[in-house]
Structure formats: C-alpha cells, structure tokens
Amino acid sequence: MDLFAWVGCVDTSSPLIFTVVFLCGIWLLGSSGGPSNWPPGPKSWSPIGTAKAFLSNDQMYLTMTELANKYGEIAHLRFGLHGHIVVLTGHKIIREAFVDKGEYFANRPTFYAEYTHKGKGILYAHGNDMKLLKRFTLKTLKDFGVGKSSLEEKMIEEVGFLMGEIDSKGGLPFYPKPLLANAVANIICSMAFGQRYDYDNEEFKQLLKSLLIATQNGGAKHIPACWLPTRLHFVLPQLWDVINADRKTKVFIRKCISEHRESFDEDSLRDLIDIYLKAEKDGEESGALTDANLFQVIADLFYAGSDTTSTSITWLLLYMIRNPDVQKRCREEIFQVIGQDRQPCLKDRGTLPYMEATLLEIHRLGSVLSTALTHTVSKPVKFRGYDLPEGTLVIPNLYQSHMDPEIWEDPFAIKPDRWLDENNKLKTNPAFMPFGVGCRMCIGETLARMQMFLFGTALLQRFEFRMVDADNPPTTEGLYGMSRVPYKYELLASAT
Numbered sequence: 139m140d141l142f143a144w145v146g147c148v149d150t151s152s153p154l155i156f157t158v159v160f161l162c163g164i165w166l167l168g169s170s171g172g173p174s175n176w177p178p179g180p181k182s183w184s185p186i187g188t189a190k191a192f193l194s195n196d197q198m199y200l201t202m203t204e205l206a207n208k209y210g211e212i213a214h215l216r217f218g219l220h221g222h223i224v225v226l227t228g229h230k231i232i233r234e235a236f237v238d239k240g241e242y243f244a245n246r247p248t249f250y251a252e253y254t255h256k257g258k259g260i261l262y263a264h265g266n267d268m269k270l271l272k273r274f275t276l277k278t279l280k281d282f283g284v285g286k287s288s289l290e291e292k293m294i295e296e297v298g299f300l301m302g303e304i305d306s307k308g309g310l311p312f313y314p315k316p317l318l319a320n321a322v323a324n325i326i327c328s329m330a331f332g333q334r335y336d337y338d339n340e341e342f343k344q345l346l347k348s349l350l351i352a353t354q355n356g357g358a359k360h361i362p363a364c365w366l367p368t369r370l371h372f373v374l375p376q377l378w379d380v381i382n383a384d385r386k387t388k389v390f391i392r393k394c395i396s397e398h399r400e401s402f403d404e405d406s407l408r409d410l411i412d413i414y415l416k417a418e419k420d421g422e423e424s425g426a427l428t429d430a431n432l433f434q435v436i437a438d439l440f441y442a443g444s445d446t447t448s449t450s451i452t453w454l455l456l457y458m459i460r461n462p463d464v465q466k467r468c469r470e471e472i473f474q475v476i477g478q479d480r481q482p483c484l485k486d487r488g489t490l491p492y493m494e495a496t497l498l499e500i501h502r503l504g505s506v507l508s509t510a511l512t513h514t515v516s517k518p519v520k521f522r523g524y525d526l527p528e529g530t531l532v533i534p535n536l537y538q539s540h541m542d543p544e545i546w547e548d549p550f551a552i553k554p555d556r557w558l559d560e561n562n563k564l565k566t567n568p569a570f571m572p573f574g575v576g577c578r579m580c581i582g583e584t585l586a587r588m589q590m591f592l593f594g595t596a597l598l599q600r601f602e603f604r605m606v607d608a609d610n611p612p613t614t615e616g617l618y619g620m621s622r623v624p625y626k627y628e629l630l631a632s633a634t
C-alpha cells in the first residue's frame with residue numbers, strides 16, 4: 139500500500155482546497171517542534187514532510203548518499219509532525235557522533251519495537267538495563283565459546299552438514315541463501331539451546347521463515363512509523379508482517395526456554411539459556427536479568443546474528459561466481475597452505491592473507507547493515523553547531539563510507555589486494571565499519587568473523603562455484619531491509 143497515495147487525490151487546483159492545504163501546512167510546520175537550527179536539508183510545506191522521497195527508494199542508502207551530495211555530511215529530514223531524522227555521511231562524522239559523543243547518540247527509536255520488543259533485550263532497548271544486559275551477553279558469548287574449540291568444533295561440524303546439502307544438489311543450479319541461513323541459525327541454536335536442527339525439521343523451517351520476514355521488513359524501513367502516534371503504528375502493513383513473524387519466532391523460543399527451566403541443573407550449564415537462568419537466580423547484573431529480558435535477548439541474537447552472517451556468505455558466493463579469478467586465487471592459497479585433506483580451522487587464520495582480505499572486501503561490498511540500526515539522540519546535544527533535541531532519529535550511512543570513491547579506488551570492484559601491504563599483511567581502514575562503531579556497536583563481530591572464515595574457506599576448498607549463465611551475471615545490487623541482501627540468484631557447485 140502506498141501510504142502517500144491519498145495526497146495525490148486532493149485537487150489542489152481548487153482555490154479553497156489549496157488555501158486549506160496551505161494553511162494546514164503552515165500550521166503543521168509551525169508545530170513540528172524542535173530547534174530552529176536544524177542541519178540543512180530539503181524544505182517542504184507538505185504535512186508529510188521531506189522524508190517521503192528518501193523512503194520511496196528500496197535502496198535507501200543510495201538516496202541518503204544523494205542527500206549528502208546536496209546538503210553535506212549532516213543533513214536533516216522531517217517526517218510528519220514529530221519525526222526528525224538526521225543523516226550522517228562519512229566515517230569521520232559517524233565516529234565523532236557515535237564514539238566521541240556516544241553518550242548523546244546511544245538510544246534506539248521505539249516505534250515498532252513497542253509491539254515486538256517492548257523495551258526489553260538489547261537491539262531496540264536503551265538505558266541502564268540494556269547496558270548491563272549487553273555487557274553480560276558479550277561476556278557470556280566470550281566465556282561460552284566464541285574463540286573456543288568447543289564452538290569451533292560445532293561450526294566445523296555444521297559446515298560438514300552444509301557441504302552435504304550442496305553435494306546433494308548434484309551439480310544442478312540452486313539458490314544458496316536458504317541453506318546458508320539454516321547452517322548459520324544452527325550455530326546460534328547450538329549456543330543458545332544446546333542443539334542443532336535438521337534442515338528439513340518443520341519447526342526449524344518455520345523459525346527461519348519468520349526470521350526472514352522480520353529482518354527483511356525491519357530496520358529503517360519503519361521510519362514512516364514515526365509519522366504516526368505510537369498507538370497507530372499498527373496501520374502500517376509492513377509492521378504487521380514483522381509483528382506476526384516476531385510472534386511466531388517467540389513461540390519457538392518460549393518453548394525452548396521453558397524446556398530448559400524444567401531440566402535446569404546449575405551444576406551442569408549446557409548453553410546460553412542455562413547461563414542466563416543461573417545468573418538470574420543469583421540476582422546478577424542488578425536485576426536486569428529478568429524472564430522478559432532473557433526471552434528478548436535470545437530473540438535478539440537470532441535477529442541480529444543469523445540473517446546478517448548468512449547474508450554475508452551469500453554475498454561472498456555471489457562475488458566469487460562473478461569473479462572466478464579471485465575465487466581461483468583464494469582456492470590456490472587454501473590448497474597451498476592447508477591442502478585438501480583436512481577442513482580449515484581457526485588456527486589457519488593469519489596464514490591465508492588473500493582469503494582473509496577477500497572476506498574484508500565482502501564485508502565492505504556487501505555492507506549488510508548498510509545504515510546500521512537507527513539511533514536516537516538520548517539527551518539534547520550541540521553537534522557540529524546544530525542543536526539536536528532528544529528523540530531525533532540518527533541514521534549513519536555505512537554503505538557510503540564503504541563505497542566512497544575518495545577512499546576506495548574503483549569502489550564497486552572486488553580488489554582483495556587493497557587490504558594487503560607490501561609484506562602481504564592485512565591493513566585496516568578507518569572508513570571500514572561493517573559492525574558499526576561506538577557504544578551501540580555489534581556484539582557479534584568475533585562470532586561473525588569466525589563463521590565467515592570457517593564457512594568461506596571450507597566452501598571454497600571443497601567446491602568450485604560458477605554462474606548458471608555466464609552471459610547474464612546476477613546483479614550486485616542489494617535488496618534493502620534490516621539487512622542488505624543480494625537479489626535471488628542461482629549458482630552451480632562442483633567438487634574441486
């Protein structure tokens with residue numbers, strides 16, 4: 139449904155209607171609140187505001203880049219009466235806001251999360267409880283297995299299942315995303331619930347379907363919601379999809395948590411849920427570990443950690459089939475260093491510079507969370523000379539930072555060598571921030587990088603991936619939702 143279609147129905151050529159619309163516009167603008175020195179941006183008399191144009195584009199980060207080209211690295215848009223959006227473009231200004239002045243840009247908008255998250259968990263929460271939960275979850279992820287051999291074994295085992303599924307395609311074309319989503323979600327399931335699921339398990343399939351709907355329809359796509367009073371958000375159809383999908387995801391999680399409660403033994407902690415239950419019982423983290431928060435944190439790990447990583451590997455395979463020379467160099471390096479008799483493991487990190495540089499290129503080119511997750515101003519702040527009131531929505535254009543021709547030569551091309559210095563060592567670049575920066579930065583970076591390495595190297599070691607029709611390469615444009623996903627494509631896989 140086009141939310142704005144009704145505007146076109148008004149015949150503004152009638153003087154009376156024109157006057158009414160004009161006066162309403164002035165009234166609405168006057169009551170839009172906030173300071174008089176907003177950053178520069180388009181002006182509009184429309185009660186809907188100036189954000190409409192930038193939301194009509196599926197690839198919002200491109201429209202945001204155009205906005206920056208016109209108005210500069212900080213630009214302002216208005217949505218309806220109360221929605222003020224500030225768009226930040228360029229790594230310097232993003233770091234200045236989220237790192238140097240992080241405490242002022244630390245909140246999240248609550249709009250649709252009112253229905254799904256209810257201020258609980260990490261992703262769409264803020265305040266002290268969220269900080270305690272985030273710290274606790276980071277520590278638990280670390281203690282429980284990230285970087286440890288037990289988790290590595292699970293990942294290597296899961297890669298084995300994934301490769302079996304790819305083998306079973308018998309060389310016929312297939313779309314890799316669903317298989318990758320199964321495999322990556324199983325890593326979170328192993329960590330959170332202590333078990334993995336077969337790819338044809340109906341309950342698991344339903345969970346993945348719901349996660350996909352929630353992430354594809356989530357993220358900054360919901361900014362129109364700030365045009366409406368909170369209790370009316372439900373009229374947005376894309377919100378309904380998210381709410382329904384979230385409900386189904388939570389049925390699954392609720393069942394797993396209650397099974398854990400029944401079999402809980404504090405002397406034998408099996409997984410993340412057990413660790414939370416123990417900490418909740420012991421009253422750790424000043425009471426932030428409530429039942430509701432536990433439930434939402436597990437859901438958040440699925441939302442934030444499952445689709446992002448499987449999408450990144452889907453980008454990897456897409457760029458590999460489009461660039462067989464890069465794929466060949468990665469494989470030659472893997473064969474040379476590891477051979478073909480064993481699967482890659484984490485100890486191999488640091489020994490495959492070209493492969494690892496390729497993975498960095500994929501994070502840059504894929505820019506999976508291209509506009510991060512929307513922030514809001516947590517307390518009034520003077521920033522770059524502008525007064526930003528509490529509640530202002532802040533969107534960082536990470537995609538532009540990864541594609542800025544001033545920083546990256548030939549930015550749309552995959553060039554792993556750009557990450558290697560003269561000694562074949564990996565280089566960093568301050569404009570590279572696929573996991574965000576500052577206090578709302580991703581907590582899953584280590585886990586995601588582990589998975590990208592183990593999955594990526596094992597797949598390229600075992601299979602050669604090719605395009606189905608070399609004359610019609612699949613596009614590298616992305617579909618925009620909570621994450622930026624490649625358009626559906628098929629590939630061929632043959633054993634090396």
Ligand code: HEM
Nearest residue numbers: 261442443446447507510511572573574578580581582586
């Ligand atoms: C390639 C994979 C991943 C990418 C590109 C990615 C990227 C990001 C980005 C850009 C943010 C938002 C930062 C901001 O709003 O400023 C974020 C937040 C978050 N990520 Fe990740 N992420 C990935 C994987 C994971 C994994 C595996 C987990 C956990 C299992 C995870 C958990 C989270 C959580 C909980 C947040 C919210 C942090 C907060 O609100 O304070 N992510 N991620």
